Amino acid sequence: MATIFTSSPIPPPSSSASVNRISVLSSTKLHACPLSLSKKGASFSSNSCSLSLTRKQPRKSFQVRSVAAPVEETAGFDEMLSGTQRKYYLLGGKGGVGKTSCAASLAVKFANNGHPTLVVSTDPAHSLSDSFAQDLTGGTLVPVEGPLAPLYALEIDPDQAKAEFRNASKKNGGTGVKDFMDGMGLGLIAEQLGELKLGELLDTPPPGLDEAIAISKVIQFLELEEYNKFTRIVFDTAPTGHTLRLLSLPDFLDASIGKILKLRQKISSATSAIKSVFGQEGNQPDAADKLEKLRERMIKVRDLFRDTESTEFVIVTIPTVMAINESSRLRSSLKKENVPVKRLVVNQVLPPSASDCKFCAMKRKDQTRALDLIETDPELSTLTVVKAPLVDIEIRGIPALQFLGDMLWK
Numbered sequence: 001m002a003t004i005f006t007s008s009p010i011p012p013p014s015s016s017a018s019v020n021r022i023s024v025l026s027s028t029k030l031h032a033c034p035l036s037l038s039k040k041g042a043s044f045s046s047n048s049c050s051l052s053l054t055r056k057q058p059r060k061s062f063q064v065r066s067v068a069a070p071v072e073e074t075a076g077f078d079e080m081l082s083g084t085q086r087k088y089y090l091l092g093g094k095g096g097v098g099k100t101s102c103a104a105s106l107a108v109k110f111a112n113n114g115h116p117t118l119v120v121s122t123d124p125a126h127s128l129s130d131s132f133a134q135d136l137t138g139g140t141l142v143p144v145e146g147p148l149a150p151l152y153a154l155e156i157d158p159d160q161a162k163a164e165f166r167n168a169s170k171k172n173g174g175t176g177v178k179d180f181m182d183g184m185g186l187g188l189i190a191e192q193l194g195e196l197k198l199g200e201l202l203d204t205p206p207p208g209l210d211e212a213i214a215i216s217k218v219i220q221f222l223e224l225e226e227y228n229k230f231t232r233i234v235f236d237t238a239p240t241g242h243t244l245r246l247l248s249l250p251d252f253l254d255a256s257i258g259k260i261l262k263l264r265q266k267i268s269s270a271t272s273a274i275k276s277v278f279g280q281e282g283n284q285p286d287a288a289d290k291l292e293k294l295r296e297r298m299i300k301v302r303d304l305f306r307d308t309e310s311t312e313f314v315i316v317t318i319p320t321v322m323a324i325n326e327s328s329r330l331r332s333s334l335k336k337e338n339v340p341v342k343r344l345v346v347n348q349v350l351p352p353s354a355s356d357c358k359f360c361a362m363k364r365k366d367q368t369r370a371l372d373l374i375e376t377d378p379e380l381s382t383l384t385v386v387k388a389p390l391v392d393i394e395i396r397g398i399p400a401l402q403f404l405g406d407m408l409w410k
């Protein structure tokens with residue numbers, strides 16, 4: 001493919017279809033350079049232009065005359081946009097690859113296209129506020145300023161969610177029940193309870209538990225009326241390891257909580273006579289209720305993850321062998337758990353340039369090797385690959401997110 005670049009003024013919109021207009025985000029003076037993303041790599045080239053988000057530069061524009069149009073692989077954003085029924089997008093991948101940036105840019109794009117959108121962070125190390133450059137902390141719905149349709153953010157506090165779970169469980173199946181049973185001389189059942197290893201679970205929660213509870217908390221929120229308006233919900237999830245463990249947690253917790261509740265029933269019938277003598281009723285029915293609710297939400301989370309109609313997990317990666325291998329393992333685990341995956345975002349792809357910078361040339365070669373891996377990887381090769389270029393400043397704030405979103409979600 002050959003591409004000719006000139007830097008003449010932008011022609012009127014009616015000019016030849018083979019001429020691509022370069023977008024300029026005039027409101028913030030962010031520039032995009034000619035870019036076309038193809039399966040074989042980012043076909044971006046200019047003698048005078050590297051891909052950059054440059055502040056305070058004079059308004060410039062380029063025109064690209066494509067001699068042979070590259071085969072572009074797009075995200076299929078129209079499909080993501082279509083329908084007014086609620087859809088969930090979970091973005092996940094290795095730490096630091098750009099999950100938050102991609103999730104935030106998707107949320108902005110949905111909102112700008114008319115969908116009332118909620119973006120949720122379930123990563124214990126939240127970075128939504130940093131990404132939007134707005135204070136979105138507080139654990140409740142916070143409006144994001146800027147997009148056309150309502151966009152709200154929610155940063156779930158995993159510690160608070162975990163504490164709630166711990167309290168509910170302790171009253172029913174943790175040390176609270178164990179002490180209670182010991183006191184009643186029901187050591188045998190206490191041993192059975194020990195087999196559940198629930199005490200351990202609560203004392204040293206497995207990584208991912210916080211996120212599972214955070215997501216269950218979101219489900220609880222979504223049942224409230226004020227959340228009905230959201231037609232797109234984008235999750236910025238924690239790095240891969242957490243996500244993988246998270247996937248198996250709903251089943252694990254469902255089983256554990258189910259056992260606890262059954263056990264509680266047994267205990268309550270076995271001890272009803274004793275309780276009636278000693279008049280010990282306590283507040284257990286309320287706690288049991290809470291635990292049962294948590295269990296129901298866990299089941300909803302699990303079902304939500306697997307619902308191909310409404311949910312999609314988008315894997316975000318960067319063009320390095322390590323990140324791509326990790327993405328492959330993630331995809332394999334998601335497949336085992338029947339979580340629908342269609343798209344793979346490859347972020348921070350170095351655009352080709354005519355400069356002879358040795359470091360860039362080496363880096364580009366390295367990235368190309370990694371990108372080639374995707375095409376032969378049995379887990380990843382079937383996915384729609386969407387590439388986003390590495391830009392030269394941090395992606396922060398609505399204009400920058402719009403810029404990234406316009407390149408990614410097409």
Ligand SMILES: Nc1ncnc2c1ncn2[C@@H]1O[C@H](COP(=O)(O)OP(=O)(O)OP(=O)(O)O)[C@@H](O)[C@H]1O
Pocket residue numbers: 094095096097098099100101102123125127238239347348349388389390391392393394395396
């Ligand atoms: N295409 C890009 N070009 C340049 N910088 C980028 C790009 N994508 C993301 N970044 C920057 O990389 C950093 C990490 O991005 P981000 O926080 O989105 O990653 P993350 O995967 O969510 O990280 P974590 O795993 O820590 O939550 C940020 O400073 C962000 O601005």
